[in-house]
Amino acid sequence: MARTDALTPGPEATAGDARTRILAGAYDLFSRNGIRAVGIDAIIARSGVARMTLYRHFASKEELVLAYLELREERWTRGWLQEEVEARAEDPAERLLAVFDVFDPWFRRDDFEGCAFIRVMLESIDGEDAVRAASTASLTRIRGFLEALARDAGVADPDDFARKWHILMKGSIVAAGEGDADAARRAQELGRLLLAQG
Amino acid sequence: MARTDALTPGPEATAGDARTRILAGAYDLFSRNGIRAVGIDAIIARSGVARMTLYRHFASKEELVLAYLELREERWTRGWLQEEVEARAEDPAERLLAVFDVFDPWFRRDDFEGCAFIRVMLESIDGEDAVRAASTASLTRIRGFLEALARDAGVADPDDFARKWHILMKGSIVAAGEGDADAARRAQELGRLLLAQG
DNA sequence: CGCGGGTGAGACCGATCGGTCTCCCTCGGG
DNA sequence: CCCGAGGGAGACCGATCGGTCTCACCCGCG
Numbered sequence: 001m002a003r004t005d006a007l008t009p010g011p012e013a014t015a016g017d018a019r020t021r022i023l024a025g026a027y028d029l030f031s032r033n034g035i036r037a038v039g040i041d042a043i044i045a046r047s048g049v050a051r052m053t054l055y056r057h058f059a060s061k062e063e064l065v066l067a068y069l070e071l072r073e074e075r076w077t078r079g080w081l082q083e084e085v086e087a088r089a090e091d092p093a094e095r096l097l098a099v100f101d102v103f104d105p106w107f108r109r110d111d112f113e114g115c116a117f118i119r120v121m122l123e124s125i126d127g128e129d130a131v132r133a134a135s136t137a138s139l140t141r142i143r144g145f146l147e148a149l150a151r152d153a154g155v156a157d158p159d160d161f162a163r164k165w166h167i168l169m170k171g172s173i174v175a176a177g178e179g180d181a182d183a184a185r186r187a188q189e190l191g192r193l194l195l196a197q198g
Numbered sequence: 199m200a201r202t203d204a205l206t207p208g209p210e211a212t213a214g215d216a217r218t219r220i221l222a223g224a225y226d227l228f229s230r231n232g233i234r235a236v237g238i239d240a241i242i243a244r245s246g247v248a249r250m251t252l253y254r255h256f257a258s259k260e261e262l263v264l265a266y267l268e269l270r271e272e273r274w275t276r277g278w279l280q281e282e283v284e285a286r287a288e289d290p291a292e293r294l295l296a297v298f299d300v301f302d303p304w305f306r307r308d309d310f311e312g313c314a315f316i317r318v319m320l321e322s323i324d325g326e327d328a329v330r331a332a333s334t335a336s337l338t339r340i341r342g343f344l345e346a347l348a349r350d351a352g353v354a355d356p357d358d359f360a361r362k363w364h365i366l367m368k369g370s371i372v373a374a375g376e377g378d379a380d381a382a383r384r385a386q387e388l389g390r391l392l393l394a395q396g
Numbered sequence: 397c398g399c400g401g402g403t404g405a406g407a408c409c410g411a412t413c414g415g416t417c418t419c420c421c422t423c424g425g426g
Numbered sequence: 427c428c429c430g431a432g433g434g435a436g437a438c439c440g441a442t443c444g445g446t447c448t449c450a451c452c453c454g455c456g
Contacts, residue, residue, distance in 0.1 A: 018433070033323045036234045040414060050434040052417080061414065070249045114320065118372055122317050136376050163373065164384045171369025174316055174362065178334050186362045193391040216403070236446060248404040250447080259444065 019057045021047040022064070027046065028150050031113045032163050035131070061157060062131060065120070069134045072116045077142055092152035093195055096165060100172070100188035107176035107184050114177045117142075118170060153195075164194055216257045219245040220262070223271060229311045230268050233321050233329070253319050260329060263318070267332045270314045275336065280343055290350035291393055294363060298370070298386035307376035312375045316368060320337075340364065349392075362392055 025047030027036040040061060044051050058064040081102060088098040106112065117135040124132035147162035155161045172187035180186075223245030227236045238259060242249050256262040279300060286296040304310065315333045322330035345360035353359045370385035378384075 024211055034321065036321075037323060039412075041412080048434095051415085051436080053433055056432080096422070119320050121375065122236075122312065122320055122372075123232065125235060139376055160384065163378055163381070164388055167366065167373050167381065168368035168370045169369070169387070171365035171367070174368040174372065175365050177319065178337055180361055183361070183365065186358065188363055190362055190365070190388055190392060192382075193395055194388060197391055224418080230422095237442075239442080249406080251403060253445070323446085 018053050020051055022049055022054050022057060023067060025049075026064055026068050026073055028076075030065070031072070031116055032111070034119055035065055065131050066134055069116070069120065069131070069138060071137050073141070074117065077138065077145075081142075082145055092149045096146070096149050096153065096195065097188055097191055099165075099169060100184040100191065103169070103172060103187070104184035107172075108181050112176060113172045115170065117195075118173065139166075143167075161194070165191065168194075206212065216247055216251050220247055220252050220255060221265060223247075224262055225265050225269055225273075228263070228271070229314055231308070232317055233263055239261075263329050264332055267314070267318065267329070267336060271336050271339070274314065275340055275343075281339075290347045294344070294351065294393065295346050295386060295389055297363075297367060298382040298389065301367070301370060301374075301385070302382035304378050305370075310374060313371045317373065337364075340367075359392070363389065 022043065026038075026043050029042055029046055040051070040054065043064075044054055047054075054064070058067065081099070084102040085095050085098045088101060089095045092128045117138045120135040121132055121139070124135070126132065143162050143166050146165045149156040150161040150165070168187040168190050172183040175183035175186075205321070220241065224236075224241050227240055227244055238249070239253065241262075242252055245252075256265065279297070282300040283293050283296045286299060287293045315336045318333040319330055319337070322333070324330065341360050341364050344363045345356045348356040348359040349362070366385040366388055370381040373381035373384075
């Protein structure tokens with residue numbers, strides 16, 4: 001039904017100190033395969049680290065997952081999405097539209113992995129779950145970024161606008177996961193309508 | 199990180215023949231908790247059936263999941279979404295907008311479970327996976343329904359239109375899963391812009 | 397009455413899960 | 427030079443996974 005495999009050490013097995021290597025291996029495996037599908041054995045094999053070394057740095061798989069989500073936010077949200085968006089435009093409205101210009105080549109990658117926060121959120125059922133709380137918090141911070149841009153663009157209701165923009169982003173990411181390579185263009189066209197309307 | 203539990207028999211444990219009871223129990227558990235999180239033990243406990251009885255009707259968990267997806271399409275897609283939409287309006291454009299009127303109370307349910315097809319698709323990694331193929335096929339058929347309405351509404355590019363409408367639907371479902379109870383209204387407003395534009 | 401199919405209960409299987417523990421080796425600093 | 431911390435290897439733990447097998451039972455049909 002779904003195999004993980006990949007018990008071979010990856011390129012990140014030679015990175016730096018143990019903690020960095022573990023997190024690097026977990027980052028790739030979790031990003032590609034989700035949380036439940038990736039076992040501790042796969043992570044230690046991938047990062048070339050002993051079992052006990054992992055548990056010396058992370059108390060449990062859950063803590064490792066939380067560290068992964070933090071890293072994902074640092075790398076994907078801030079280091080990639082926000083940085084690329086801000087590099088591509090100055091005007092806030094153009095920055096909002098630039099989100100989908102950044103998405104477009106991402107959607108076309110053959111190793112497209114989708115949004116980790118959405119995936120983790122859907123994987124964790126329990127509403128009290130710390131992992132679910134962390135992933136929804138990451139999504140909320142993405143919305144905060146959008147809301148600031150919307151405010152700068154002078155839209156009437158920045159919160160509603162940001163939530164709508166985020167619907168376009170999430171919908172297009174899922175569509176891209178389904179195989180629609182043009183999902184970014186479609187979402188951008190919808191975004192243009194929203195911007196034009198006020 | 200995420201517990202399933204619910205080892206007590208559910209109301210569907212007294213339904214009818216064994217196969218029906220198994221499928222009914224699996225339907226509830228899979229819909230609420232996803233596929234990976236639900237074990238065979240939980241399903242047999244829920245449906246009040248012996249282990250071997252399950253394996254006499256379904257060769258493997260994968261086959262049970264495929265049967266679940268079929269049932270989900272019958273109940274959710276056709277028996278609920280499409281039926282409700284067609285009951286609420288005659289005009290194709292109004293039917294498209296009615297999708298979000300149908301979504302709205304669904305999003306507000308406290309046992310809101312989200313879209314099973316999206317969840318199963320994201321849970322299964324392997325591109326060759328039969329389960330993933332079945333879930334994306336179900337999503338494609340939803341798009342087919344939208345495309346027919348778009349064609350009847352006389353839009354210029356029904357395929358592009360349906361894919362955009364589906365982006366709004368999927369995005370709003372994920373947003374609702376995050377906790378945005380007003381996601382249906384937001385998506386509907388975006389839909390209105392798309393309809394107005396052509 | 398007797399027979400046979402469908403079922404329930406539950407032991408059992410090997411594999412894997414997350415997590416613990418021990419032993420040994422290596423390497424750097426006093 | 428020695429010592430101790432950090433890390434590698436891998437045995438081990440109980441629990442759970444999907445799946446198999448046996449056996450007794452019940453019920454309807456001939």
